[in-house]
Amino acid sequence: MPERFDRATSLAIKAALACARRQGADEVGGEHLLVGLIEVLSGQAQSGAVLGRSHVPGRSAAALVQLGIDAGRLEDAVARGAHDARLLAGLGIDLAAVRREVGDRFAVRWRTRRPRLRTDVKQALDGSRHEVRALGTRRIRGEHLLLGLLGSSVAARELLLALDIDPMAVRTTVLQVLADGG
Numbered sequence: 674m675p676e677r678f679d680r681a682t683s684l685a686i687k688a689a690l691a692c693a694r695r696q697g698a699d700e701v702g703g704e705h706l707l708v709g710l711i712e713v714l715s716g717q718a719q720s721g722a723v724l725g726r727s728h729v730p731g732r733s734a735a736a737l738v739q740l741g742i743d744a745g746r747l748e749d750a751v752a753r754g755a756h757d758a759r760l761l762a763g764l765g766i767d768l769a770a771v772r773r774e775v776g777d778r779f780a781v782r783w784r785t786r787r788p789r790l791r792t793d794v795k796q797a798l799d800g801s802r803h804e805v806r807a808l809g810t811r812r813i814r815g816e817h818l819l820l821g822l823l824g825s826s827v828a829a830r831e832l833l834l835a836l837d838i839d840p841m842a843v844r845t846t847v848l849q850v851l852a853d854g855g
Contacts (some may be wrong), residue, residue, distance in 0.1 A: 681815045685713040693788040703793040703826025733850040787849040794823035
């Protein structure tokens with residue numbers, strides 16, 4: 674069964690690239706894809722040029738907002754390194770102390786080349802195809818990509834947890850929206 678990305682999913686990937694560029698990242702990671710997906714699904718894009726004027730938020734937007742997911746909050750957390758801080762804290766490393774010690778030596782730089790896709794993003798794209806097949810549809814929508822991302826990206830799950838949002842609750846909510854015809 675051939676699967677194809679719908680327009681919103683393609684826009685989410687472009688929004689993830691834009692987020693990675695704004696952050697000065699070398700790679701597009703799960704955290705950037707999560708921001709891009711939420712921007713597109715909820716219509717909260719940072720740049721009208723990314724979505725275009727004709728974009729209408731997906732049916733899952735209200736469900737994601739009820740869970741407390743906001744694109745601006747997510748991007749701020751990515752900029753702070755909240756997902757990395759949670760992982761490092763588990764190892765007993767204080768990211769804020771490391772940043773104070775290192776100072777500006779690792780300041781964010783403007784990059785002119787397109788960031789590469791990190792492995793977790795590639796796995797999310799593959800996982801979205803599995804989600805589509807499991808649900809018996811043909812088009813890969815943003816919701817399918819979000820499900821694939823939650824299954825493959827530790828960074829995306831840690832980012833949600835850093836904002837006190839349960840990744841399993843997000844998965845359950847998105848599956849319910851899809852089951853209800855959303």
